[in-house]
Amino acid sequence: MGSVTAEILANSQEFDQVILADLNLERARRAEKKISNDKVKVKKVDASDVDGMAKAFKGVDIVLNGVIPRFNLKIMDACLKAKANYADMAWDIAIDKTPAGGVIKETPAQVHMKKDGAFKKAGLTGMMGLGCDPGLSNVFARLGADKLDRVKEILVRDGDNGYVEGYEFAPLWSPETLIEEVLMPATYYGNGAYRKLPAFSGKEKFPFPDPVGDLNVYNVDHEEQETLPTFIGKVLGKGCDYCDFKIALGDEYVDAIKMLGKLGLDSPNKIDVKGAKVAPRDVVAAVLPDPSTLGDKAKGACAIGSITKGLKDGKEAGYFIYTELDHEKTYKKYGHSATGYSVGAPLAVCAMLFAQGKITQKGVFPPEMLDPEPIVKMLPKVGMNCVQKKL
Secondary structure, three states: OHHHHHHHHHOOOOOOOEEEEEOOHHHHHHHHHHHOOOOEEEEEOOOOOHHHHHHHHOOOOEEEEOOOHHHHHHHHHHHHHHOOEEEEOOOOHHHOOOOOOOEOOOOHHHHHHHHHHHHHHOOOEEEOOOEOOOEHHHHHHHHHHHOOOEEEEEEEEEEEOOEEOOOOOOOOOOHHHHHHHHHOOEEEEEOOEEEEEOOOEEEEEEEOOOOOOEEEEEEOOOOHHHHHHHHHHHHOOOOOOEEEEEEEOOHHHHHHHHHHHHHOOOOOOOEEEOOEEEOHHHHHHHHOOOHHHOHHHEEOEEEEEEEEEEEEOOEEEEEEEEEEEEHHHHHHHHOOOHHHHHHHHHHHHHHHHHHOOOOOOOEEEOHHHOOHHHHHHHHHHHOOOOEEEEO
């Protein structure tokens, strides 16, 4: 996903240099070779080393974080030290341990936004969750809310009928993140509070647009439902009574991930295995194929969007606003699966808008606090669309 962002920015007029920062130089050089642009350089950087990152970030206009979200807070600290602006694709939802049925005292989004004051004081921009979902899904929810006088509910839906040829189980994004998200209790907003549902709750068939079609979706822990009710509902004053996120998961995925959970193979805590300290989840991720190598084998299509319902001129109204991509067509045109491309491209769009001076807010904030119109207008320039359907 990060290589998608880097490639778009390397070929843009807005950026003079793009540095691929990674602990694994081999992977970074592989991306550098694929992008094949003199603007691109490679640097070894450890996302767990704040001082090392701060040194690497000196003189950089904006740091675009495509790392596993558990490193976000350290990367943000490094940006503050280096006086560099910041944007990421997702935030660390795993820091919340509220059990199913519980009310969340402090959402992970609120934890991250504690850095808002420091970013504002430093005159820096810190943009959270600017992938596809979170990211475009938040922007689309804002776009729908802007068309309504009062918002009642926001439903984010992620559908993908894709599969990877030659593999029975092969996630097209971080296996670690997938396993973590779907096995955690799922956040939703209702009755004036952020609450938790059991994992794999709320199974229903959702009618995604063709060629994705009808798919079974489940409540899954995610980022959008942690911020949309607060920022659209309270900050923007539109109101929001209910918000949730559901993703389409095939039966084989659900069965496999449930079994991993039952066996304890989802644990991030290291255990002793014949004298070696390893985390079970790392072992699972290691035996699965690298998502960055699967683009040419992915078939099918995805559709991700937000349903925003409420009142307009005293009457019930609503919008389903979404983006859709075909895996094969996306790979043939851009060299990436639709999953990777749909996350990396929106971050690049926002980085370009930032470079153009069209994003000027300071502090730390989620995607729905951005003006949606410039983002939607630029999406076709990177091969993505925004379909607006009135309900």
